Amino acid sequence: DVLMTQSPLSLPVTLGQPASISCRSSQSLVSSDGNTYLNWFLQRPGQSPRRLIYRVSNRDSGVPDRFSGSGSGTDFTLKISRVEAEDVGVYYCMQGTRWPHTFGQGTKLEIK
């Protein structure tokens, strides 16, 4: 299975400050079709996960533009330009290139 490793696992951030989460995969996530199926999700307390970013850098509908994704191959990053209170929760990266699809361990973002 493809191992997804996130860091940090805990991320205390001051409101209005930037935040960054790293995700590394144990194998390249470039698919045979040329796409890289790396997604980012946010799970707010008591809620189901919600996808924020798909295929590395594409924001889902309704996702604020303060969220951005980047990376390639095995190394990916989610950035929040200015953290707001509603951004609190656990962030997961997930690869959909190889079966079984796999998630990172999660990064818990909290307000300092």
Place this chain on the structure above:
Amino acid sequence: EVQLVESGGGLVQPGGSLRLSCAASGFTFNLHWMHWVRQVPGKGLVWVSRISGDGSSINYADSVKGRFTVSRDNAKNTVYLQMNSLRVEDTAVYFCLRNADSWGQGTLVTVSS
């Protein structure tokens, strides 16, 4: 609006069976892969199974292979997860997904004596 509503969770003894259902609406159901993902409360997310739009392609995680069966009824816009020989470690919230872009609210399965 995409809606996915899971049902069928509950308390079952080890070795028992449950069938989860996921009723879908708001999109053309037979065009989409459907997935099951589980989450032990307070822990991470694990992919369980997936099924293609026409039901011809199916995959399982090794941890459930031979015990769980995924199926779908495109006339009813519903996907199922039949879970047999349940183990304590299968205890989790089970989510139904359309691709990776839409999630249901989840249904809790508790395997305990």
